[in-house]
Amino acid sequence: MTEKRPKNLLYLDGVSVSFDGFKALNSLSFIVEPGELRAIIGPNGAGKTTMMDIITGKTRPDEGAVFFKGDIDLTRKDEAEIAQLGIGRKFQKPTVFESHTVWDNLELALNRRRGVFATLFYRLTGEDKARIEEILSTVRLTGRRDDLAANLSHGQKQWLEIGMLLAQEPELLLVDEPVAGMTDAETAETAVLLKEIARTRSVVVVEHDMGFIRDLGVKVTCLAEGSVLAEGSIDFVSNDPKVIENYLGR
């Protein structure tokens, strides 16, 4: 490729994808800078989750370019490769490994060699142990390290999953509705946690909760019908007449 690309962390240009004739994404363009915390809002069916599917390799775009760190073409890679490149993803529904303990969940997520033989002969080093303990205290689960993940409360599962993402040490973190179903206190704590995480890496948060987005206080992108409707500060976006008509007004 001869064209010179800007050194953005994530670069989506003109991405379209349709399912059975339905255009989930319609020439979406979107850029994330290194170290940025970005919030994405939009009505149901706006393409928020599809966008994450494309970035993480679950869905292939029909057209358009997706580049990571300037020149890595994500459309040619599968989920495992993209995860190893340093893109972590948190799903809407907390998905932790329920039949493993909290500790094992973090050990599995830890950014170490992931091949068959590397895992077969893996031994927990002091360094890895310290790292897991550090994450446990960040996500406030130290007291439950030996409990099965299945026995955690909903909010604790969300945090465990955030902890697993930290263990993955991604450069870009995609977070899908992190506070859905959380209490107000948990929501506020999650905002603090995400801001803490965003100090060392880029984070993209998809959320419906406007109060939470205000707490984050970051640049907001509003999607509708598969493309970007407005972008800017939360006050700017929420005063945009198109956004009010498409999303907030409803």
Next chain:
Amino acid sequence: MITSFLIRSLDRTIVIAVAILLALAVLVPALNLLTSADHPLHVPTYLVSLFGKYLTYALLALALDLVWGFCGILSLGHAAFFALGGYAMGMYLMRQIGARGSYGNPLLPDFMVFLNWKELPWFWYGFDMFWFAALMVIVVPGLIAFVFGWFAFRSRVNGVYLSIITQAMTYALLLAFFRNDMGFGGNNGLTDFKDILGFNIQADGTRGALFAASALALAASLVITSGIVRSKFGKVLVALRDAESRTRFLGYRVEHMKLFAFTVSAMMAGVAGALYVPQVGIINPGEFEPGNSIEVVIWTAVGGRGTLVGPIIGAILVNGGKSIFTAAFPEFWLFALGGLFVLVTLFLPKGVVGTALQYVSRRRAYREARNHKDAGLPAAEPLAAE
């Protein structure tokens, strides 16, 4: 590296199971050979072979448990790998017959002479050497599992679809091995074995040695399987069983993980088949029957899938039951087997061993909670709402 892998594999249950198997490997042949027939502790030869056969079934169930219990792959074709291992051993045993066959041909087994073949097919070369046959016992099932798994797992065939194609695989092999021109003895299979490694296959001593070999193979496989499931790799297997796409998003190559487990499992099944054939004295295409593979699933489910000792106990219990039942009410065995599967699925979803383990851990948790209370300590942590 290897030692830490082995040490990790040995928890209390595994140590006890291995100790029992090693004791059996010595005791059963000893009681058969060293006591006279009217001694109260005498083990008759037919029982040595019968239990030797059960041990090979137990090994097959253990192999299935590695992929089904820990990795979520419900293989309905595992008896095919067992039969392939059995055929490899059968070919060695056929070539040991030499000129002692009915037609007295020093090179060609009887069925080839009968079919008027003039020379040995190329794939029979090498099977006159034990080491080569022993290697093929592992390589052939492993290779077929690798190729099959490579395509299936890469295309992300999962769940019931995967089960159906494993069933189709064993059925295809059944039809292939039935054909005379395949060169494996057609529907008669391979039989009339004379000796193994120079020992008469009918002799009590040989039968005892085969029993001991089966017990040792089972013990070794138990240690290896335990090492696998207790390693980080084993944790990845359980993780992908429960949440496959999440595991992918953590950066694990799910298809490689599955492929490794499936291939190792097929190799173990092959070893089981190879030990089975000299003890029953015949291998024929009937071993590829789809129903056989389904029976293995039932043994594993009865014993408790996802536990390592469970499938071993399940295989021995169900087959012991089968031996008794088919003697008493031969027509009703299949109904009993089907009923057993339904009952276990409904009332003991974790199987006999799984249910027992669950009971023990609940008791322990209860006792700990009570001790906390007695000591006047605050309860450790209230259990979170589900």
